[in-house]
Amino acid sequence: MIVGVTYKRPDYDPIGIMKKGEIHDLRLHVERVETMYVYFIYGTVGEPEILRACKELFVDPITQDFSYTHEGDSLKLITEKNAWLVQVKSKTGVTDAVGESAMKAMALIGIHGVERVESAFSYIIKGKLTESELRTVCEKVLCNPLIHNYRYVRV
Amino acid sequence: MIAKEINIVDATDEELMELSKKGLLSLTLDEMKKIREYYVRMGRNPTDIELETIAQTWSEHCVHKTFKATIKTPKGEIESLFKSFIFKATEELNHPWCLSVFKDNAGIIDFDGKYAIAAKVETHNHPTALDPYGGAGTGSGGVFRDVMGVGAKPILSTDVLFFGPLDYPYDKLPPGTMHPKRLFKGSVAGIRDYGNRMGIPTANGAVAFDDGYVGNPLVYAGCIGIMPIERYVYNPKPKDLILLVGGKTGRDGIHGVTFASVELEDSSEETSSGAVQIGNPIKEKVVLDGLLKARDAGSRPLYSAVTDCGGGGLSSAVGEMAKNLGANVHLDRVPLKYSGLKPWEIWISESQERMILAVPPENKERIKEIFENEGCEATFIGEFRADKRLILYYDEEIVGELDAGFLHDTPAIARTAKWKKPKEVIPKLPRKKKLGEDLKKILASPNVASKEWVIRQYDHEVQGRTIVKPLQGVGFGPGDATVLKPLYDSWRGIVVSNGFNSKYSEDPYNMALSAIDEAMRNNVACGGRRIALLDNFSWGNPEKPEVMGALIEASRACYDGAKGFSAPFISGKDSLHNEYVYKGKTISIPHTLVITAIGIIPDVRTAITMDLKKAGNYIYIVGKTYDELGGSHYLMVNxxxxxxxxxxxxxxxKKSMDALTEAMDRGLVASCHDCSEGGIGVAVSEMGFAGGLGAKINLKKVPLGERIKTDDKILFSESNSRFIVEVSKKNAKDFEAVMGGNSFAKIGEVTKQKKVVVRGSKGVVVSEALSSLKRAWGGTIKW
Known part of the structure; x- marks a missing residue:
């Protein structure tokens, strides 16, 4: 199961606003950066449990929305068009503290059958960036290539 | 055999060095020869794990070789910087309130006879350069564990950060380094998340910028803790069990720093994961909760010793505890993050959030239950012996066997030093009639400018103990020190401050002395006394005689400063080899010494803040002003x-600080601010906009230590040991009586009009609205 958590409005999204500023520091200009927290949940967990985990753990209902899918590409959770979508995830072997905490928290609210949770971060970047500019943005602003892998698509 | 035998017994000298280099052991030829000698005597070769253990134990990080080295100087030999200067002052002062100094993970001093303060500051420079978020965060996590490692509860996190200029051009960055702005933002986020998530207030610190830190940022993470004195134990005994608590072990930090210089590709995932340390504050919180319960569970703590598992991992933590005992360690019992780790990797891994306890066998079940009830993994991995043999097992097979005597008999090294004081250059300054623009430029320069953007991200209130906070007054001016009230049923408080100035590093003696003076006066300005100091050096390569010479100069100042102020050093740390190569040139960081001062205040309700309190009050200056503009902000902006x-x-x-403390105790001081970067001009402006009140001062009244011809030098000189003090008209006479015999003078008064007006020898030189000064100060670091 893959869960994505987004902000209801761009001005609620502190990381997006900060990343946009950092992209501007590179002298590249984008219109908007939005973020999505992504959780990959492995194990035998049913849809009602996932819904509960979203509502009780992953989402602040005042500022955030969520969506989920059973399988496939997490970037497909993003409905935005005409944008670059980037996903940043820890490399194998790098401790995923967010994933560990999410798994522990699910057990604490009585959701069982979770074998592993991995976390990632997705970005929606609106604006005119070439592919090589986007790569620069990924490596200088969105991730640390030493510990993160990233991938991107144009939609 | 799971462990690999390494042939050194009949290796040539070249082969020994090759081995040290290839295996990333960082051992010198002399050290490798000493190892060969030992194994020739033993009649066998070492295993990989044995060699790694020796390398870890003998590393600069663990034994501070340079500070213990014999140094050849043109004026004769110095036996050890530590013994000759830093510790010597502490020893000679011999204050009974120093309970444990330079011995444990943290320095311990008395608080009120029943409780003790534990304090530690660490650097985490190289990990931060690789990954600012993880590096700075685990810097905090590590120093918290140092304080937990003496059985204290952390009540304050501090951070002092150094980066390259925020506007540094991207195209000039040395390859492979991150932009200072990114390092800065990432480090702040790392420190924020670790402290905030663990519930430890981050309420004291500083940020400074200089070209010299572009390729090598510095992160000093500190922690203050409180503990009942009677709950301190360090007495591991034979047959005591070795308990590992906290996080699982992975490849984190194994030879991490050395890996950093290797180009990493996607295929090298395994290795890259080792280079960076990732923190998990929630995990450390459960270790802390379990530890405090184990400490307080019975009439004595359930453990006989506890220590942090930090640099060098288990090898260092268990090795140190087993120094006089020896131990059996079963490495296969260590819980792992993933499979495939070799025994030596388990033994030296620097995975975070782990601690080691020595547990008497009778407490085995109880202590395990306590940790597990907190949701903290606790695993017995061996027991202490009585014969000083350190035996490492994996699946019942011996993979390493070492003699603790040999392991801890660190080879002495020799260093050479030379030092020549640079020639003084007379700065060229234009004659100026008005100084308002200069004042605003200094207020806006990144080192002086408001750090509100940083401070607001840190929770400085959690635990409800922070009395005097970093931003003060209605206008949020920069406070001098943080005042904590550690106990809920006592008004007695702890005052924490810091001092440094790497802009003075061309003159390392005065740089260090200035850092001590600044830390002292920041502390005294808030009401602190009975001050203890911590020293943290970040230096270049000590194998270079000039760099070593500068280190001696700074150490000499540490001795003089500690003795002069009767303020002993209680803990310290050094990070050497801070340099980087750019375009074939080796660039060393400016010599940087951060001093942390920890004082006591008998009643936190009498603590002083720096915001001006009432129009009509007098403004005094304490201390003499000299023509001291070297490394000053005034020269920099010009x-x-x-x-x-x-x-x-x-x-x-010392005399004027004691008198000022006396004046504070008598309730004669309304506000007080230390006069440092930017001199009188900056100090008065900050007090003004913090209090929302104006000030008019007259430079002609400022007591001078030597003849100074121009107003700008009086206004912006950065002479030490000076305070700006606000005193009500009613108290002025008494204040002057208490301060009698010291250099001080009334230089002006607080005004209702929201303006800072400075009168010089020929009329008004500054007349600026508070709002414009505040705007200049607040606009630089604001995102």
Whole structure:
């Protein structure tokens, strides 16, 4: 199961606003950066449990929305068009503290059958960036290539 | 055999060095020869794990070789910087309130006879350069564990950060380094998340910028803890069990720093994951909760010793505890993050959030239950012996066997030093009639400018103990020190401050003395006394004689400063080899010494803040002003250099600080601010906009230590040991009586009009609205 958590409005999204500023520091200009927290949940967990985990753990209902899918590409959770979508995830072997905490928290609210949770971060970047500019943005602003892998698509 | 035998017994000298280099052991030829000698005597070769253990134990990080080295200087030999200067002052002062100094993970001093304060500051420079978020965060996590490692509860996190200029051009960055702005933002986020998530207030610190830190940022993470004195134990015994608590073990930090210089590709995932340390504050919180319960569970703690598992991992933590005992360690019992780790990797891994306890066998079940009830993994991995043999097992097979005597008999090294004081250059300054623009430029320069953007991200209130906070008054001015009230049923408080100035580093003696004076006066300005100091050096390569010479100069100042102020050093740490190669040139960081001062205040309700309180009050200056513009902000904003670096007259400084404390205790001081970067001009402006009140001062009244011809030098000189003090008209006479015999003068008064007006020798030189000064100060670091 893959869960994505987004902000209801761009001005609620502190990381997006900060990343946009950092992209501007590179002298590249984008219109908007939005973020999505992504959780990959492995194990035998049913849809009602996932819904509960979203509502009780992953989402602040005042500022955030969520969506989920059973399988496939997490970037497909993003409905935005005409944008670059980037996903940043820890490399194998790098401790995923967010994933560990999410798994522990699910057990604490009585959701069982979770074998592993991995976390990632997705970005929606609106604006005119070439592919090589986007790569620069990924490596200088969105991730640390030493510990993160990233991938991107144009939609 | 799971462990690999490494042939050194009949290796040539070249082969020994090749081995040290290839295996990333960082051992010198002399050290490798000493190892060969030992194994020739033993009649066998070492295993990989044995060699790794020796390398870890003998590393600069673990034994501080340079500070213990014999140093050849043109004036004769110095036996050890530590013994000759830093510890010597502590020893000679011999204050009974120093309970445990330079011995444990943290320095321990008395608080009120029943409780003790534990304090530690660490650097985490190289990990931060690789990954600012993880590096700075685990810096905090590590120093919290140092304080937990003496059985204390962390009640304050501190951070002092150094980066390259925020506007540094991207195209000039040395390859492979991150932009200073990114390092800065990432480090702040790392420290924020670790402290905030663990529930430890981050309420004291500083940020400074200089070209010299572009390729090598510095992160000093500190922690203050509180503990009942009677709950301190360090007495591991034979047959005591070795308990590992906290996080699982992975490849984190194994030879991490050395890996950093290797180009990493996607295929090298395994290795890259080792280079960076990732923190998990929630995990450390459960370790802390379990530890405090185990400490307080019975009439004695359930453990006989506890220590942090930090640099060098288990090898260092268990090795140190087993120094006089020996131990059996079963590495296969260590819980792992993933499979495939070799025994030596388990033994030296620097995975975070782990601690080691020595547990008497009778407490085995109880202590395990306590940790597990907190949701903290606790695993017995061996037991202590009585014969000083350290035996490492994996699946019942011996993979390493070492003699603790040999392991801890660190080879002495020798260093050479030379030092020549640079020639003084007289700075060229234009004659100026008005100084308002200069004042605003200094207020806006990144080192002086408001750090509100940083401070607001840190939770400085959690635990409800922070009395005097970093931003003060209605206008949120920069406070001098943080005052904590550690116990809920006592008004007695702890005052924490810091001092450093790497802009003075061309004159390392006065740089260090200035840092001590600044830390002292920040502390005294808030009401602190009975001050203890911590020293943290970040230096270049000590194998270079000039760099070593500068280190001696700074150490000498540490001795003089500690003695002069009667303020002993209780803990310290050094990070050497801070340099990087750019375009074939080796660039060393400016010599940087951060001093942390920890004082006591008998009643936190009498603590003083720096915001002006009431119009009509008098403004005094304490201390003499000299023509000391070397390394000053005034020269910097005017694009020039030279001049004398501020020094300290220790006798006068100590006397006037004691008198000021007395005046505070008598309730005569309304506000007080230390006068440092940017001099009188900056100090008065900050007090003004913090209090929302104006000030008018007259430079002609400022007591001078030497003849100074121009107003700008009086206004912006950065002479040490000076305070700006606000005193009500009613108390003025008493204040002057208490301060009698010291250099001080009434230089002006607080005004209702929201303006800072400075009168010089020929009329008004500054007349600026508070709002415009505040705007200049607040606009630089604001995102």
């Amino acid at each position: 694009g020039t250099k030279g001049g004398k670096v501020p020094t300290v007259n220790l006798k006068e400084a």
